[in-house]
Amino acid sequence: MREDIVRAAQFIPADSAVVCLTGAGVSAESGVPTFRDSQTGLWSRFDAEELATPEGFKRDPGLVWRWYMWRLEQLEAASPNLGHHALAELARLCEGFLLVTQNVDDLHEQAGSVDVLHLHGSLFSFRCASCAAPHHLTAEQRGADLPPACGVCSELVRPDVVWFGESLPWDAVEEAATASHRCSVMLVVGTSGLVYPASQLPLVARQAGATVIDVNPEPGPISSIADVFLQGKSGEVLPALVRAVADRRASA
Numbered sequence: 001m002r003e004d005i006v007r008a009a010q011f012i013p014a015d016s017a018v019v020c021l022t023g024a025g026v027s028a029e030s031g032v033p034t035f036r037d038s039q040t041g042l043w044s045r046f047d048a049e050e051l052a053t054p055e056g057f058k059r060d061p062g063l064v065w066r067w068y069m070w071r072l073e074q075l076e077a078a079s080p081n082l083g084h085h086a087l088a089e090l091a092r093l094c095e096g097f098l099l100v101t102q103n104v105d106d107l108h109e110q111a112g113s114v115d116v117l118h119l120h121g122s123l124f125s126f127r128c129a130s131c132a133a134p135h136h137l138t139a140e141q142r143g144a145d146l147p148p149a150c151g152v153c154s155e156l157v158r159p160d161v162v163w164f165g166e167s168l169p170w171d172a173v174e175e176a177a178t179a180s181h182r183c184s185v186m187l188v189v190g191t192s193g194l195v196y197p198a199s200q201l202p203l204v205a206r207q208a209g210a211t212v213i214d215v216n217p218e219p220g221p222i223s224s225i226a227d228v229f230l231q232g233k234s235g236e237v238l239p240a241l242v243r244a245v246a247d248r249r250a251s252a
């Protein structure tokens, strides 16, 4: 077992309060593209300004709709990987565990994680862009060139995800910030740490005295403030980390 993984496990005793913040990297091994990878990242291949802003939606709702329907299909074809499963298992091993994700997929839930806080919304839910009424998509609407009309006010329906320039769901942010302030361990997995305010949570935890553990194949802003940087893919590192945590419990 890697020495750094064994060391990280020492910071996670049974009574620890863990907040885990995940980003697109945790789903990369499930075949879901990240955003900022230089070759395959969505924002290296597509224009975020056109596709992920309220202004872009107003300019060309059809383009935005078709792009999100394409992404929805990708997510539906994906299954949770060993990293998602390991985090669900880690939650069972800790007294306090809160999973906070920036991802709009449901792979944590599919792996058995419960009460996941989705800071950036979900690509499986839809609402009116004007009155915010929830909308249930039909198969026909999914294949259409334009978004459907809201059943309440007839304005256009949009995916219930957070776009650039928009506020995050207030209650989720509040809960994540409070938990980050109180936790003993902040486990950060697969995020570039470039998008505010999620990027602040590890800093909040660190300033309040928590141990920060970062899991990522590449160093970045989070690894530079982390107590332990576990360099590698989450599908490989997390199962080993959870094994090390369980082994320590068994030998205690």
Ligand code: OAD
Pocket: 022, 023, 024, 025, 026, 028, 029, 034, 035, 036, 037, 041, 052, 102, 103, 120, 162, 163, 164, 189, 190, 191, 192, 193, 194, 195, 215, 216, 217, 218, 220, 232, 233, 234, 235
């Ligand atoms: P990014 O694409 O910015 O970063 C993905 C991170 O995952 C990078 O640090 C990679 O090194 C890392 N990574 C890649 N493969 C990995 C693997 N197998 N295991 C672990 N890590 C891996 O994605 P996010 O940080 O999630 O927002 O991006 C944050 C937000 O920016 C997203 O939620 C999205 C985007 O714009 C919205 O859509 C609102």
